[in-house]
Amino acid sequence: MCVALSRTGGWFRIAFSNPINFQSPNSELFLLQENKSILLPLLRNRLQVHYGIGVGETEQQLVIWQLEEARRAEVAAIDCEREFLLNFVDNLAQRKIDFGSKRIMFLGRNCLFSEVQPAWLDFANSSFDAKCHICLGSTIGNFQPQQEIWDVFSRNTGKGDLLLLGFQLDTYLQETLQKYASHSAYPAFVMDRLEAPVASRPIWSADLESSFISLQFDGMEVFRARKYKKGRVAEELAPFGFSPVLELIDKWKNYCIAVFEKVS
Ligand SMILES: C[S@@+](CC[C@H](N)C(=O)[O-])C[C@H]1O[C@@H](n2cnc3c(N)ncnc32)[C@H](O)[C@@H]1O
Numbered sequence: 004m005c006v007a008l009s010r011t012g013g014w015f016r017i018a019f020s021n022p023i024n025f026q027s028p029n030s031e032l033f034l035l036q037e038n039k040s041i042l043l044p045l046l047r048n049r050l051q052v053h054y055g056i057g058v059g060e061t062e063q064q065l066v067i068w069q070l071e072e073a074r075r076a077e078v079a080a081i082d083c084e085r086e087f088l089l090n091f092v093d094n095l096a097q098r099k100i101d102f103g104s105k106r107i108m109f110l111g112r113n114c115l116f117s118e119v120q121p122a123w124l125d126f127a128n129s130s131f132d133a134k135c136h137i138c139l140g141s142t143i144g145n146f147q148p149q150q151e152i153w154d155v156f157s158r159n160t161g162k163g164d165l166l167l168l169g170f171q172l173d174t175y176l177q178e179t180l181q182k183y184a185s186h187s188a189y190p191a192f193v194m195d196r197l198e199a200p201v202a203s204r205p206i207w208s209a210d211l212e213s214s215f216i217s218l219q220f221d222g223m224e225v226f227r228a229r230k231y232k233k234g235r236v237a238e239e240l241a242p243f244g245f246s247p248v249l250e251l252i253d254k255w256k257n258y259c260i261a262v263f264e265k266v267s
Pocket residue numbers: 005006007018054055056057058059060061081082083084087114115116117138139140141142145
């Protein structure tokens with residue numbers, strides 16, 4: 004099972020500066036925004052289901068797109084950290100001020116992704132027939148085995164639903180490892196979660212085959228983040244009934260937005 008290792012305070016510090024991305028800290032948001040004309044038709048008439056909100060600025064942007072285009076936005080969000088959900092609700096309330104007459108329907112669930120029941124995501128008064136399940140910020144890379152998160156998506160999606168994923172590629176695996184290891188915030192926020200003081204020094208490592216970067220204390224893995232070889236996510240999702248629709252990669256080959264359709 005994967006649970007978030009960060010306390011929200013530590014997470015806010017890292018997520019606002021996004022130090023891990025190559026050259027462009029906000030690569031995911033920029034990549035989405037640059038490709039808005041391609042992505043918006045896919046999102047426009049779908050209920051958005053967000054897995055992992057964090058600081059939520061990217062997620063909020065997708066809700067804004069829907070508010071610009073439709074009479075309402077319908078959003079479900081799942082996060083094991085209650086504070087992130089509360090912050091997201093506050094931010095959506097600000098958007099309600101911006102968009103006046105438009106309606107925002109929101110369901111937040113403070114639980115693990117693995118605890119989500121598909122029925123929760125069926126809004127009784129929804130005006131959309133299908134959903135787009137969205138997991139941004141390389142959140143998929145926290146799961147080991149990866150099948151855990153593919154199972155979650157597979158269970159919650161119906162035929163015709165879309166799955167939009169944002170994740171870092173492994174193009175700069177060694178540089179990324181160096182960034183994790185040299186940034187003071189990472190060991191600090193992971194250590195926050197440990198109940199007993201740790202005797203040994205933190206050891207960072209990268210597995211070249213699986214592209215997992217991990218941090219060990221006292222022989223125990225306390226943090227992991229997977230970066231992906233191009234095409235690997237599509238390969239792993241295929242047995243779960245997801246077919247590729249779109250792949251967007253930034254100019255540095257650092258970040259990828261991929262969209263899949265649940266076909267079986
Ligand atoms: C890597 S952050 C990404 C956040 C956001 N999508 C972004 O791009 O900034 C992962 C988020 O997912 C949540 N999370 C991680 N594992 C989870 C799990 N197993 N169940 C529920 N929430 C989880 C964390 O609390 C955090 O908000």
